[in-house]
Amino acid sequence: MQGRYNPQEIEPRWQQWWQAQEIYFAPDPTAAEMADPSSGPRKFYTMSMFPYPSGDLHMGHMRNYTIGDVLVRYHKMRGERVLSPMGWDAFGLPAENAAIKDGIHPAIRTPQNVAEMKRQFEKMGAMFDWRREVNSSTPDYYKWTQWLFLKLYERGLAYKRKAPVNWCPKDETVLANEQVVNGHCERCGTQVIKRDLSQWFFKITAYADRLLNDLDKLPDWPERVATMQRNWIGRSEGAEVDFPIVGSDAQVRVFTTRPDTLWGATFMVLAPEHPLVDAITSSGQREAVQAYKQEASKQTEIERMSTVKEKTGVPTGGYAINPVNGQQIPIWIADYVLMGYGTGAIMAVPAHDQRDYEFANKFSLPIIEVVSSPEAKLEIEAWAGEGKMVNSGPLNGIPAGKGEGQSVKAAIKWLEEQGTGRGTVIFRLRDWLISRQRYWGAPIPIIYCDACGMQPVPEADLPVLLPLDVAFKPGGESPLARDPNFVNTTCPQCGGAARRETDTMDTFVDSSWYFLRYTDAKNDGTPFRRDYADYWMAVDQYIGGIEHAILHLMYARFFTKALHDMGMVSIEEPFQRLFTQGMVYKDGAKMSKSKGNVVPIDNFVDTLGADAGRLYVLFMGPPADDVEWSDQGAQGASRFLYRLWATLEQGVDLKARPSSEGATNLDNDSKALLRVAHRAIAKVSDNIERYHYNTIVSTCMEMLNSMVEYKGKHGITPAFSEAATILLLLLAPVTPHITEEIWHQLGGEGSIHVRPWPAANPEFIAAPELTIVVQVNGKVRDRITVPAEADEDTVKAAALSNAKVQPYLNSNPPTSVVYVAGKLVNIVIK
């Protein structure tokens, strides 16, 4: 190539040219294409999770987005209609906390950060359709977030309720269950406390079964993400049973997965927060119960959930009647029973549940065996193994278990006949709490009128604008509540004075539908056109971090299903394939600004160039794995590009195709070079499909090594030219700038990025000679070269007469000879 490889000169030039050529833009489908997608090119919708605009990008980000960009460019070269949009998850706590810290309003800071990040995306050569850019914090977007809230409200999927909720004292807001990790705020790590507040929820539990079952329709999701979602949804089959309370009309309902052990229930335990506790408690126990409740409420989630903790509890003095045998059993309260799961009350079967067993032992409560257990077993611990039902009235003799014909099914049948209980299914999943007492989010579009009650904001009045001139510091209530201009409004029903809801929505609401907005990003009449969404959806490939395995990915699935049920979109699952990429570490820690171990994209690109960065982040390791950053490794990637530049000289003919003209007049070295090139096509294509991006790079490196060696012997020949053309095309998705530059310098027409992806010629992949490994008892002793068409007997004979093999055969005739076609001969001797 002419001059020295100079990425700083080449890269911005091509980036501008690509923008001007609009090669990144995905056109809207035509009516004919929407009616019959096969009438147009195949669509390919791929996206990376949109980032929070923090401002600075480092090489960890570069890795994430390069993974997607390679895929985008590859599919584009395959002639598909690629949609690759990008946007900004701009609402939320990080932006607001940063604003509080340095006193710049998030509405001012956010666009600055967006501009800065966009510049860096372009600088790394990422191929996005910026015409479809979305920003969740701008009114043209959150208008539709609010609109969708109202649609959910109409269908009863958004509701307000007073409930004990997770409250982060530092961020001064409530959190969703999903945002509490081990009793701590997912964002800031502060211990979460419980508060009783009136809050807005989305009824995600109505979709629990579908969210669970449809995971089976997602075979191209990582199994561990599906598993995490299954665990989170936590489906549990069992029965609910009502226990009448002695001396009262009230009943306590319990959930159990083992209704067959009801005859062994010797006491009941309620969660301290259970609403019936006060009614059940006898006057003699009132003081002790109150004290225990106080103590429990002070405990953190962590202390409460600890498995190692010794059981505690107090009797209420009240009694319940076991409905299966009429026996009176004492009712206790204890913190090992959680109000948030099941009914907040359990029947205790100490003989067959280890927790109940420990509790019974500590407080000297009776233990009754109802599943036959090994002798003396119950003197040590509860028996949860197999056995026959005993002491259990109608169930006696039935094998214990959940299977067909076993005790659990029999017990449910019996309970339903008696009318004392019924089979049921419960979930661990709770409704999604979406209210936030924070400023930087989409206002919830609800109005409270003293006369007419709660009223949704009429569609015509959307968006409910987030006022920009309020003091946005949190203070235990939403900052919006302090702005009378915002709060005071008129009732859409009666026109009288009314107040606005002042909470804002969780930012996960914003991100639950943005992938739909991309299909029709600038529409101001509806959130998106159904026909556009139906054409592009589902997202063929979604790429993001494992940290969103539960939160975002489940919320987005819920939204998609809800919108499907409203007739707004046809698909029921938003993301066909999911890829979770690994993180980049440096000096042993995840690369992040707060740890001070980042390699900023700007610094890197300014020294070694975007192509070197892209090449290296892919080469570091498999995209799904975490990798450790190495400055020296990056140097190696850069070195490869200089070598590429020096090897492809003027005189290479991009139109030379000796492989398509037949092999007859080619010398062996040229055939060998073309074999390397065509094998590389097959390998790289396969690698891209299977996310083995690191071996794309090594395959190209090997190919260049072969080319350098060949050129040293033969110079630039038609075979070399063909190999050079193939290498440029294979590298184009990975290193788009240098390949475009060389392509043009060698006289290529148009952009290399819209050239067709090369096809491997099978005739040139096959080798004329094969290397056959010769083993004796599985150990390699030699390698022999045979013509490709040699038959089994010929190869075996050659192996047996091999000089290295002979010494082993002298006294030992082979007992068998195994031949693996084209690969090896294994001679088995005694």
Added chain:
RNA sequence: GCGCUAGUGGCGGAAUUGGUAUACGCGUAUGCCUUAGGAGCAUAUGCCCGUAAGGGAUUGGGGGUUCAAGUCCCUCCUAGCGCACCA
């Protein structure tokens, strides 16, 4: 405690899914070029024995299946992730 996933040279990693282990790169060594180089080029380079030719062992440990195991099975160890008093 339960459930995944992984463990290959000095380092990052490869291995067409049971068939040549250590590709490719980094690092290191030697030489060349250079006023200089933390730049570039060439050659070598997993380990042990050997000057060499050559030989031997080897994919966390142990056992097994097979003509053949990094790959499959059992078991143990280590690390990471997820779940965890869920009735």
